[in-house]
Amino acid sequence: MTVASPSAEPKKNRSNRDDFVSKTRTALALRAGYRCSFSKCGMATAGPSDEASDKHVSIGVAAHIAAAAPGGQRYNPDMTNDQRASIENGIWLCQTHSRLIDVNPAAYPTALLHQMKAEHEDAIKLEMEKMKSAPQCTDFIAVGPNIVFVEELVAVEENVWTFVLDNFVIGELGQLTRYIDQFGDLDSYDKFVLVNDLGDGRELSSPPAWSKSDRGILIKVGVMRSTPRIDAHRLPMDLALNDEHDLFILNGQLARVRGLDALPQKIKTCLSTIRGEVFYAPTYGTRIREYSTDFLGSPWLPKLIKLETIRMASIPYADQMGLNASSTPLKAVRKVISVDQISAEGDDGWFAFRFHLDVEGIGAWVRDIKLFIPRVI
Numbered sequence: 001m002t003v004a005s006p007s008a009e010p011k012k013n014r015s016n017r018d019d020f021v022s023k024t025r026t027a028l029a030l031r032a033g034y035r036c037s038f039s040k041c042g043m044a045t046a047g048p049s050d051e052a053s054d055k056h057v058s059i060g061v062a063a064h065i066a067a068a069a070p071g072g073q074r075y076n077p078d079m080t081n082d083q084r085a086s087i088e089n090g091i092w093l094c095q096t097h098s099r100l101i102d103v104n105p106a107a108y109p110t111a112l113l114h115q116m117k118a119e120h121e122d123a124i125k126l127e128m129e130k131m132k133s134a135p136q137c138t139d140f141i142a143v144g145p146n147i148v149f150v151e152e153l154v155a156v157e158e159n160v161w162t163f164v165l166d167n168f169v170i171g172e173l174g175q176l177t178r179y180i181d182q183f184g185d186l187d188s189y190d191k192f193v194l195v196n197d198l199g200d201g202r203e204l205s206s207p208p209a210w211s212k213s214d215r216g217i218l219i220k221v222g223v224m225r226s227t228p229r230i231d232a233h234r235l236p237m238d239l240a241l242n243d244e245h246d247l248f249i250l251n252g253q254l255a256r257v258r259g260l261d262a263l264p265q266k267i268k269t270c271l272s273t274i275r276g277e278v279f280y281a282p283t284y285g286t287r288i289r290e291y292s293t294d295f296l297g298s299p300w301l302p303k304l305i306k307l308e309t310i311r312m313a314s315i316p317y318a319d320q321m322g323l324n325a326s327s328t329p330l331k332a333v334r335k336v337i338s339v340d341q342i343s344a345e346g347d348d349g350w351f352a353f354r355f356h357l358d359v360e361g362i363g364a365w366v367r368d369i370k371l372f373i374p375r376v377i
């Protein structure tokens, strides 16, 4: 018996549509975990029926990304019938969202739908991988800006840190080997290692090295000395921000803060700065917005935000003039013990987080601080 490939027999029905064959519809549904792929919907599209104990209901729709029939803005006359009926041109949606994209083709161009589909499938994959790796319950390590992995073990010596790589969260082995090969040409601000378990990070003194061991992939990184932190009581004077995150007037002049009082807003402004948005310092800033978009609703998001907080606490940033090379953006933060999102609900883009930090001159310090994480539209 021969099995037809999903795109082998697209049917043209009465209205000249290139419909999906049932095998394609099933594969789309399975890849979506039978949940709607529309951004932030995730609605279950299959479940038990009240009618009988062996019945189920299915309300999912295998929707076309580029329209199945002529007419409308999402129809692409250059596509073949097979392409229109192929799984690449499908997205699994609930009925509401399938209807929404049909009546608003201008608001939902094909590129956006392809993006939603890819993000949804990634999220489903993450959920499955989380279940697979849950027993070890290990934490994240970042090596440079584009590689994050789950580690199994950490050996911390003065100049060398060693990990066993469990699995990649961002990047893959090829990316790591490229990072190693190109190490000499990298921006020095991209040469770092961040370890959630330690709440600390370091600049790298040499390219990482990896080898296969019976425990998995062993990664060794040479690290520089820890960058000295500043006693929080001696944080310099800064303009103060009020609860609306604005400058304000006190006693006839712009209010100012210094010392420990300046730390919360330093954390707020630093972590709310998006990497790439400061034109004269393109590598400065965090990737919290990017991670919040890519990992929305995932248990991995707090771990990624913790990594970024560690980076700002431990890796010195020299500005274009070469100034401040000897201090870190968060200046007084020695270690990041935890960063937890307090509420999933944002207030005009501001989200509250609880920071447990180890602060120079203070010790353990806990504070709720709002970060600005605008949604990527």
Ligand SMILES: [Zn+2]
Pocket: 036, 037, 038, 041, 042, 043, 093, 094, 095, 096, 097
């Ligand atoms: Zn939906």
